[in-house]
Amino acid sequence: MRDEVMHDPVLRPLVETARQLPDRNPALVARILAATATPVRRPWWQRWTVPAFAMATLAATIMVWRREAATPMVPAVATSGTDSVQPTRVAPASPVAPVASGDGVLPATVPVRFAFDAAAATTVHLVGDFNGWDATATPMQRAGDGRWVSDVALAPGRHVYAFVVDGTQWLTDPHAPRASDDDFGQGGSVLMVRVP
């Protein structure tokens, strides 16, 4: 119990009562376990085996390299400058690189460029469901004029992401839809990566 309540003759008995834990509720536990009996579909980076992931990454790399020879990656969309930290996600407006398989086009990953205007920042990291929300896994690089960029290969589908400035400040993207499942973590923005 905290000191300011410990020595308060009025509040102390109230807090003591409020801190009483209720009895365990087996019926509630049973309902919870029944409702969660279906396995959660793990994120793709947890589901894929190393060989499959390695093969897909290799294929994507080769394909992106071949396409870039003919079609350079579209540069980041210009954003308004600002003195403050201002995140800007640059959607993969185009360079969407399908991965070729023997039977035709089979998209495994799509290169996406994220850009972020943060002139005052010392470090900026990209975090999202694609890197386990690891605030150190994907550092962004300075690209001049206060802009930070990062190119990431993402699987088609819905992704939630955010930016971490100087290791502490989590920022969502004001130009992207806000994830409805904010209460799962620090909040994030939604990016839909589509198959070309």
Added chain:
Amino acid sequence: MDALDPGLIARAVDGDRQAFAELVERLHPRALRFAHRMLGDSPDADDAVQDTFIRVWKALPRFRVGSPFDPWFFKILGNRCRTALEKRRRDMTETLEPELAAEAAAPDPYQLDDVHRVLARLPAEQREAFLLYHVEGLSYEEIAQVTGAGLSALRMRVKRAMDTLRARLVEVTHA
């Protein structure tokens, strides 16, 4: 309550059903305590706890192992409680809590129903901050992660809650 074993959390994050079941077993009394203090002793509180654990199960793969579990968990639970309160308000089903009856008040220790009645008279934001700080034992920094509010605002909420509770309890004691 003992702190949760980080290994247990890590196994649950990894999809271990047995670990998740143990997590529910160990954590649900504490979750019920918070929900009952927030919502009163009502079916809404049980529903909020059940919904919280379902969301926790779905969200565990995104939990960063090694980071504090309490703020993450109470953020989800707090959101469920706020949603339940909002639904009550929308549905206009929330009945005014009865005046704390003088004859029911002020025994030492208080009865749990009395505590719920007194807490129910606080604004939800103050009630949440007070419970997280004085009952659940979270720090202001952790409560900031739960609620999204600033530290000074949280300190003010807790102080106002304490002032209101103290005044109310003194009032009914001398009624």
